[in-house]
Amino acid sequence: MADDKKVAVLGVGMHPWGKWGRNFVEYGLTAARAALADAGLAWRDIQFVSGADTIRNGYPGFVAGATFAQALGWTGARVASSYAACASGATAVAAARAQILAGLCDVALVVGADTTPKGFFTPVGGDRKDDPDWLRFHLLGATNPTYFALYARRRMELFGATEQDFAAVKVKNARHGLANPNARYRAEVTVEEVLASPMVADPLRLLEICATSDGGAALVLTSTDFARRHAGGSGFVTIPAVSTVTPRFPQTVIEMPNFATDSAVAADGGIGPGFKRSIAHAAYEEAGISPEDVDVAEVYDLSSALELDWYEDIGLCKEGEAERLLRDGDTAVGGRIPVNPSGGLSCFGEAIPAQAIAQVCELVWQLRGQADGRQVEGARVGVTANQGLFGHGSSVVVTK
Amino acid sequence: MAPTKSAIPAIDGWFTTEGSPTLLGSRCRTCGTYAFPRETYFCRNPECDGMEFEEVPLSRRGKIWSYTDARYQPPPPYRAAEPYVAFCIAAVELTAEKMVVMGQVVPGVGVDDLSIGTEVELVTDVLYEDDDHEYLVWKWRPLASGDLTGDAHG
Numbered sequence: 001m002a003d004d005k006k007v008a009v010l011g012v013g014m015h016p017w018g019k020w021g022r023n024f025v026e027y028g029l030t031a032a033r034a035a036l037a038d039a040g041l042a043w044r045d046i047q048f049v050s051g052a053d054t055i056r057n058g059y060p061g062f063v064a065g066a067t068f069a070q071a072l073g074w075t076g077a078r079v080a081s082s083y084a085a086c087a088s089g090a091t092a093v094a095a096a097r098a099q100i101l102a103g104l105c106d107v108a109l110v111v112g113a114d115t116t117p118k119g120f121f122t123p124v125g126g127d128r129k130d131d132p133d134w135l136r137f138h139l140l141g142a143t144n145p146t147y148f149a150l151y152a153r154r155r156m157e158l159f160g161a162t163e164q165d166f167a168a169v170k171v172k173n174a175r176h177g178l179a180n181p182n183a184r185y186r187a188e189v190t191v192e193e194v195l196a197s198p199m200v201a202d203p204l205r206l207l208e209i210c211a212t213s214d215g216g217a218a219l220v221l222t223s224t225d226f227a228r229r230h231a232g233g234s235g236f237v238t239i240p241a242v243s244t245v246t247p248r249f250p251q252t253v254i255e256m257p258n259f260a261t262d263s264a265v266a267a268d269g270g271i272g273p274g275f276k277r278s279i280a281h282a283a284y285e286e287a288g289i290s291p292e293d294v295d296v297a298e299v300y301d302l303s304s305a306l307e308l309d310w311y312e313d314i315g316l317c318k319e320g321e322a323e324r325l326l327r328d329g330d331t332a333v334g335g336r337i338p339v340n341p342s343g344g345l346s347c348f349g350e351a352i353p354a355q356a357i358a359q360v361c362e363l364v365w366q367l368r369g370q371a372d373g374r375q376v377e378g379a380r381v382g383v384t385a386n387q388g389l390f391g392h393g394s395s396v397v398v399t400k
Numbered sequence: 401m402a403p404t405k406s407a408i409p410a411i412d413g414w415f416t417t418e419g420s421p422t423l424l425g426s427r428c429r430t431c432g433t434y435a436f437p438r439e440t441y442f443c444r445n446p447e448c449d450g451m452e453f454e455e456v457p458l459s460r461r462g463k464i465w466s467y468t469d470a471r472y473q474p475p476p477p478y479r480a481a482e483p484y485v486a487f488c489i490a491a492v493e494l495t496a497e498k499m500v501v502m503g504q505v506v507p508g509v510g511v512d513d514l515s516i517g518t519e520v521e522l523v524t525d526v527l528y529e530d531d532d533h534e535y536l537v538w539k540w541r542p543l544a545s546g547d548l549t550g551d552a553h554g
Contacts, residue, residue, distance in 0.1 A: 119475065120472075120474065120475050122475040122476065123477070127477075129411060134477060135411070136502075137474060137475065137476070137477050137478050138410070138477040138478060138479075139410060139411060139527065139537050140489060140502060140503065140504055140537075141470050141474035141478040141480070141487070141489070141504065142470075142474070142489060142502065143470070143474050143475070145468075146468055146470065146489055149468035149469075150465075150466040150467070150468055150489075150491055151466070152468075153466045153467060153516070154465075154466045154516070157466075157515075157516045198471065199471050200471055200472055201468045201469060201470060201471065202468050202469045202471070202511045203468075204468075249444060249445055249446050250433075250445075250498075252499075252500070254465070254491050254500050254502060258502075259436060259437060259501065259502050260435075260436040260437075260499050260500060260501040260502065261499050261500045262433075262435075262444060262499065263433050263435065263497050263498050263499040264498035264499065265432050265433060265434060265497065265498045266428075266431040266432050266433045266445050266447075266448065267445075267498075268447075
C-alpha cells in the first residue's frame with residue numbers, strides 16, 4: 001500500500017443520531033470536540049476545516065466549514081465546504097486529505113451535521129421547473145423510496161431475492177446496532193415484525209427503508225509524519241484511499257433524481273460494469289488492495305434490499321450471490337465479512353452530510369478494537385461505500 | 401352547463417397530447433444519442449462534441465424494466481387528489497433509444513398486474529387540476545393482449 005497516499009485518522013467523534021430538533025451546528029460541535037479529545041489535540045491545532053454541507057438549514061448549512069469554525073471560535077484556520085448529497089462527507093474527507101498530501105497542512109478537521117424534517121425527503125422549496133429533483137416529485141410523485149424499490153424489484157426478478165431476505169438484512173442490522181451508543185434505533189426486530197410493517201413502495205416496507213435523522217460526525221486527519229510524532233509508538237489508523245468517482249457514460253441504470261437513463265445507442269465501446277460497481281473499486285485500486293483484503297464494510301443501506309446490491313458492488317461476492325452471503329450469516333458480526341456492524345442506516349437513519357463521516361468513524365473504532373458489543377475481531381482493513389444523488393460516488397478505505 | 405376545463409400539459413415541451421401521444425426527446429445530430437427530457441446545449445456522450453439536436457418523438461411502446469407503487473402520499477410539489485389513491489410507477493425500456501424512462505402507470509393498475517418485461521404504451525392522463533385547467537402528464541398503460549395483435553405499428 002503506497003505510504004505517500006496515506007493520511008492518519010487521529011480522532012473520531014459523533015453526536016448520537018436521533019430526532020433531537022436542535023440546530024445542526026450543535027451536533028457538529030459536539031462531534032468535533034469529541035474527535036479533538038480523541039486525538040489529544042486542541043481546536044487551535046487545526047489548520048484546515050473541511051465542512052460537509054446541509055441544504056435544509058439555510059445559509060449556515062451551505063458554508064458548513066465556516067459555520068463550524070466560527071462556532072468553535074475563529075482561529076484563522078483555512079476552510080472549505082463541500083456538497084455532494086449523501087456523499088458530502090466523503091468529499092469533505094477527500095478535500096482534507098488532498099490538503100494534507102499536498103503538504104499544505106498537517107492537521108485537518110472534517111465535520112458534517114444535519115437537522116432533518118420528518119417524513120420523506122422533499123426538494124428544496126420554490127417553483128423550480130428546471131430542477132429534476134423538484135420535477136420528479138411534481139410530475140411523477142417519485143420519492144427516494146420509489147427508486148430504492150425499483151432496484152429491489154430487479155433483485156427479486158434477476159437473482160431470486162425474497163421479501164424474507166430483505167427483512168433478514170433489517171434483522172441483522174438491528175442486532176448490530178443494539179450496543180452502539182450513537183445509534184438512534186436500538187431494538188431487536190424479527191422477520192415477522194418487518195414483514196408486518198406497512199408497505200411503502202412495493203416490495204419495500206417501512207422497517208426496510210431508512211429514516212431521516214439528526215446527527216453529527218467528525219474526524220481529525222493528519223499527515224502520517226505528524227501522527228508518528230504525536231502518537232508515538234501507539235500506532236494509528238490510516239486512510240490510504242478515497243473514491244469520489246462520477247458515473248461513466250452511458251449510465252444505464254436509472255438514478256435519482258433522473259427521469260431517464262442515458263441512451264446507449266452511441267456507446268461503441270459497450271457498457272461498463274455500472275456506476276455503483278466503480279465506486280469501491282476505484283478506492284481499492286488507489287489503495288492497492290482487492291476486495292479479498294477487506295475485513296469489515298460499512299455500506300449505505302438506504303433500503304435493506306440496497307445492502308444486498310452493495311455486497312456485489314464492493315466485490316464481497318459475485319453478482320447474484322448476495323442473498324447466499326446473507327443467508328449463510330457471512331455478513332453478520334462473527335461471520336466471514338461483517339457488513340454494517342454499526343447497525344447501518346437501518347439503526348441510524350440518515351443525517352446526510354454526517355453519514356459518510358460516521359461510516360469512517362465506525363471503521364476506525366473497529367480497527368482500534370473499540371467497537372464494544374459489535375466488534376469485528378482482528379479487523380485490519382475496512383471499506384465504506386455510499387452514493388449521492390446526481391452522480392456522487394463515495395468510498396473510503398481504512399487500514400491499521 | 402358549466403364550461404369544461406381545458407386540458408394543458410403540466411410541463412411544456414416534454415410530450416405531445418394530440419392523437420397518439422409521444423414523449424419528446426432530443427437526438428444528437430452528431431452521434432445519435434437520445435435524451436429525455438430534451439438536451440439543448442451539449443451532447444452527454446463524452447466522445448461527442450455535438451451541440452445540435454433534433455426534437456424527436458420517443459417510442460410509444462416499451463417493456464417494463466422495473467416497477468413499484470406509492471402507498472403513501474408523496475409530499476409537495478406533488479399535488480395529490482383527495483382522498484389519496486395509491487398509484488404505480490414504472491421504469492420502461494425503449495428498444496430503439498436504448499434508454500429507460502420513468503412514468504406513472506395509469507390509475508386502476510396495481511403492482512400485481514405488472515411484471516418485469518410487461519409491454520406498455522404511452523398515454524396522457526390528468527396529473528392534477530385547479531379551477532381553470534386539468535394538467536396532463538404522460539403515463540404508461542399496460543398493453544392488453546388484444547392491443548398487441550390489433551396494432552402492428554407500435
